[in-house]
Amino acid sequence: MPTSSQSYPMSGGEDQHSYIHNSSYQKAAVDGIEEKTRQYILEKLDLLNLNPDLSTFTIADFGCSIGPNTFHAVQNIIDAVKRKHLKESQENSLVPLEFQVYFNDQPNNDFNTLFRSQPPSSQQEYFSVGVPGSFYGRVLPRNSIHIGYTSYTTHWLSKVPEHVCDKKSPAWNKSYIQCNNLIEEVTKAYKVQFTKDMSVFLKARAEELVPGGLMIALGQCLPDGVPMYETWSCIVKDTIGDCLLDMAISGLTTIEKIELFNLPVYFP
Ligand SMILES: C[S@@+](CC[C@H](N)C(=O)[O-])C[C@H]1O[C@@H](n2cnc3c(N)ncnc32)[C@H](O)[C@@H]1O
Numbered sequence: 001m002p003t004s005s006q007s008y009p010m011s012g013g014e015d016q017h018s019y020i021h022n023s024s025y026q027k028a029a030v031d032g033i034e035e036k037t038r039q040y041i042l043e044k045l046d047l048l049n050l051n052p053d054l055s056t057f058t059i060a061d062f063g064c065s066i067g068p069n070t071f072h073a074v075q076n077i078i079d080a081v082k083r084k085h086l087k088e089s090q091e092n093s094l095v096p097l098e099f100q101v102y103f104n105d106q107p108n109n110d111f112n113t114l115f116r117s118q119p120p121s122s123q124q125e126y127f128s129v130g131v132p133g134s135f136y137g138r139v140l141p142r143n144s145i146h147i148g149y150t151s152y153t154t155h156w157l158s159k160v161p162e163h164v165c166d167k168k169s170p171a172w173n174k175s176y177i178q179c180n181n182l183i184e185e186v187t188k189a190y191k192v193q194f195t196k197d198m199s200v201f202l203k204a205r206a207e208e209l210v211p212g213g214l215m216i217a218l219g220q221c222l223p224d225g226v227p228m229y230e231t232w233s234c235i236v237k238d239t240i241g242d243c244l245l246d247m248a249i250s251g252l253t254t255i256e257k258i259e260l261f262n263l264p265v266y267f268p
Contacts, residue, residue: 009108012109023069026069030072037080037216040214042084046212047085057147058100058101060131066114070103073149074101074149102129139204144210146210146213150216151219155220156264158200161190164186171188171189177261177262180238181227181228182229191266
């Protein structure tokens with residue numbers, strides 16, 4: 001499976017720097033859509049139409065990282081599908097369901113920690129499969145997924161837009177290290193890359209999902225009219241950029257290197 005050369009998985013392991021202990025911000029968003037997800041599944045999932053003889057229900061989390069968020073999200077989806085299954089079983093005879101969950105992320109994600117930190121098997125209601133590979137392309141067979149899920153992932157672009165590191169381009173991002181909306185041409189270049197990537201992402205998922213399957217996508221966006229440079233997330237990263245410049249001034253790195261460094265991240 002292809003791995004992008006620009007692949008930056010979250011910090012692995014279980015120590016204080018691990019994503020396990022530094023993902024409560026994302027967890028708050030995952031919790032925030034729990035009820036909406038439940039309602040969406042109850043309303044839109046039509047198990048009878050999907051296949052009345054269905055016995056294995058498949059779920060995929062694209063860009064799962066190392067938990068615990070992915071386990072919460074997956075369990076919430078399973079609980080909702082079970083409720084829907086129970087409801088539909090009262091009117092039609094449906095086969096009991098087993099669940100299979102595909103955990104996808106870049107190959108250099110810490111899959112060992114992910115699977116080691118899963119809920120104990122006595123509490124686990126699903127079979128787990130690791131799927132290494134970039135979600136900017138197919139990672140699963142055609143028509144193999146009933147519910148696809150992704151959260152806090154698609155702001156990671158497949159690559160830094162080329163021209164933002166090119167001094168001769170109007171889209172040159174100078175010594176900034178991110179798209180902070182201060183240079184219009186830079187914003188445009190990032191937006192073009194995001195649009196391309198998102199379209200590849202959706203096309204791949206459309207092929208992997210069964211007809212009648214559902215896709216749930218949660219991500220961070222900017223409210224209309226709010227420029228990136230007014231957000232705390234931007235200010236933090238611009239401050240890191242300023243620290244890098246200070247390091248260049250004190251000879252620890254060079255301005256040229258900083259000018260070639262940009263984060264492949266865009267918030268639509
Ligand atoms: C901020 S974490 C989100 C993890 C989890 N979904 C959550 O909500 O807590 C972003 C994850 O997306 C993964 N990711 C980024 N680009 C990816 C790609 N092209 N293919 C697969 N995973 C990707 C990263 O490796 C990382 O684990």
